Amino acid sequence: MGQREIAHAALGILGNIASVSFFLSSAPTIIKIVRCKSSGGISGDLYVFKLFNCMLWCLYGLPYVHPHDLWVVITNSFGCTFALIYIGTYLSFATTKEKVSLVWKLGATLASFVTLVVLLVLLSKTRGQRILAVGVLSAIVSSGMHLTLLSQCRMAIQSRDKKFLHPTESLAAFVKGAIWTAYGLVNLDIFILIPNGVGIIIGVIQVALVLLLLRDAKSKCNVEDLHDKIDRQTQTSQEIVLHLEGIGTQDSNETIGKGITPLANISRVSSLLGISRQGSISSSIVVPIMLMDAEKAVA
16 A cells, blocks of 8 residues: 555545534534524524535545545545434424425425436536536535635624634634645545635634634723722722711811811821722822811811
8 A cells, every 4th residue: 555545544534533523513503402492593504505515525425426535425424414413303393484494495405416416327428527517516515515604704703702603613624624635635636625625714714713702802801800990999989088078077076176276187087098098099089188178177
């Protein structure tokens, strides 16, 4: 076995692992539907789209179309299985309207695939024609599936909310795209290279966007904490000022009644300034207030 065959097998195995991880990244949505016993308004169209995409690649990897691509058949067989499980689970909890819509789309998808196979058998004369026909269609559909993730990016940018993004799915799409791109380079297969190259780009965009939104969320949280701290300190300072004003007025009345000079109480006020500093209030605010009280008392 030559180096090219070894690389082909190694990348095929890694590609299968990455693809299964990508297929499993949609599991949390299905688990949520099962727990809520409702579709929650989530569309099942993407699962039908994934099923059609995997069926096309299974056809592409068959010896009748493109020999020596068993790894492509295996990974997309997993994809078809997961897609059917997701569709079945979705239909179990969807509303009647959603069920009718999804079943109609699923039927149209299967009919389109059967039609494609029949036309391929009847019209194609050579293997090259079959590779070209199925390869072009598979690359277009697969690229379109990756591009649908851009709608999530658009909603996340507009709302500045990362809830529209799925970091696990984005990372899995990036890793899957990178491995299958390398697989396509080994085989010099442009139909595998193009859609997985698109997957890499979309994955990078989504991961970068997730990191950006996480940074913005952290900055926003720090600003809110700072505002809360300032509000608490301001409230504490106001309470201290009011307390000191009350003490100053009371002491002024007592000293006037006893014939004692009110300015002697300034030392008591000064001792209270220690409290104000602990409450994070500036002495430049408290001192003028207390001096004004003392001057009023003298007058």
